[in-house]
Amino acid sequence: MTTSTPPPTPVPRRTGQFRLGGRSERVVRDVTRATLAELARVGYEALRVEDVAVEAGVNKTTVYRRWPNKADLVADVLRTLKGEPDELPDLGSVGADLVALLRASVASASTCEGRSIHRMIALEMDHPEVLSIANALRAEYQAPWLAVIERAIGRGELPEGSDPVLLVEMVMGTVFNKLLRKREPVDDAFLCAVVNMVVLGARSGGAIRAA
Numbered sequence: 001m002t003t004s005t006p007p008p009t010p011v012p013r014r015t016g017q018f019r020l021g022g023r024s025e026r027v028v029r030d031v032t033r034a035t036l037a038e039l040a041r042v043g044y045e046a047l048r049v050e051d052v053a054v055e056a057g058v059n060k061t062t063v064y065r066r067w068p069n070k071a072d073l074v075a076d077v078l079r080t081l082k083g084e085p086d087e088l089p090d091l092g093s094v095g096a097d098l099v100a101l102l103r104a105s106v107a108s109a110s111t112c113e114g115r116s117i118h119r120m121i122a123l124e125m126d127h128p129e130v131l132s133i134a135n136a137l138r139a140e141y142q143a144p145w146l147a148v149i150e151r152a153i154g155r156g157e158l159p160e161g162s163d164p165v166l167l168v169e170m171v172m173g174t175v176f177n178k179l180l181r182k183r184e185p186v187d188d189a190f191l192c193a194v195v196n197m198v199v200l201g202a203r204s205g206g207a208i209r210a211a
Contacts, residue, residue, distance in 0.1 A: 030056040035077040040116035094152035162207040
């Protein structure tokens with residue numbers, strides 16, 4: 001008589017550093033929603049984990065088991081606004097790749113949640129914890145942009161010595177200043193024009209910093 005081998009137990013998905021599945025997944029989802037709502041309502045400094053727990057319908061000790069402090073909670077929740085990382089675009093030119101990244105970023109920042117969070121960060125940058133969170137998230141967020149530009153330098157599309165950080169900041173600063181600070185509409189033609197201007201300047205050596 002033969003016996004069948006039972007199927008393997010599914011491995012729960014991971015979000016951030018936490019194993020998710022069943023109740024744990026619901027807790028993370030509800031706490032994320034509640035944290036974003038509280039950040040939009042009161043900002044970072046006035047945010048209380050106790051209020052987040054009440055809004056999420058969980059005990060505050062449940063929140064603290066996953067996020068030891070408010071800064072950890074907020075940083076992890078803000079990462080969810082970016083969603084899962086996409087594959088690095090490779091559309092044949094650095095300009096096309098940068099436009100693809102911009103489109104995704106503008107779509108995320110244009111939501112009600114995205115606008116509220118950017119406004120909160122801008123208003124509370126003097127808070128050391130907000131500054132630390134913003135710097136860490138900026139580094140993570142810029143990683144694919146820097147990779148696109150470094151790849152372009154490696155294949156000779158942009159000159160050696162071009163400063164990838166400078167190029168990223170020129171593109172993103174121009175677009176997000178218009179979108180979030182001036183609160184003016186940003187269409188695809190504008191995105192393409194900004195990228196073209198920056199790339200053309202970089203091709204002529206404009207992004208090479210003098211020694």
